[in-house]
Amino acid sequence: xxxxxxxxSLLAEFRDKAKSMGLNIFAVTEPLEGSxxxxxxxxxxxxxxxxxxxxxxxxxxxxxxxxxxxxDWSDLGPYGTQKVTRP
Numbered sequence: 001x002x003x004x005x006x007x008x009s010l011l012a013e014f015r016d017k018a019k020s021m022g023l024n025i026f027a028v029t030e031p032l033e034g035s036x037x038x039x040x041x042x043x044x045x046x047x048x049x050x051x052x053x054x055x056x057x058x059x060x061x062x063x064x065x066x067x068x069x070x071x072d073w074s075d076l077g078p079y080g081t082q083k084v085t086r087p
Contacts, residue, residue, distance in 0.1 A: 004036055011040040024051040
């Protein structure tokens with residue numbers, strides 16, 4: 001399994017555990033060597049919360065790097081990835 005897919009698997013496990021506990025989450029992974037990372041966001045629609053605020057900041061970060069902030073890796077299959085523009 002690729003490092004990217006391992007990150008996605010880890011985040012999916014985290015999402016499932018958080019959901020079972022009734023928690024909103026936003027998490028980002030980034031390999032130490034700086035290759036492509038992954039993120040996950042799950043919130044119940046509350047406005048102004050820390051999770052929503054963190055995701056909004058990450059959306060701006062993604063936009064500056066040419067990443068579609070509405071991407072959803074769950075539909076990309078096990079080897080899907082987006083091209084990332086490094087600043």
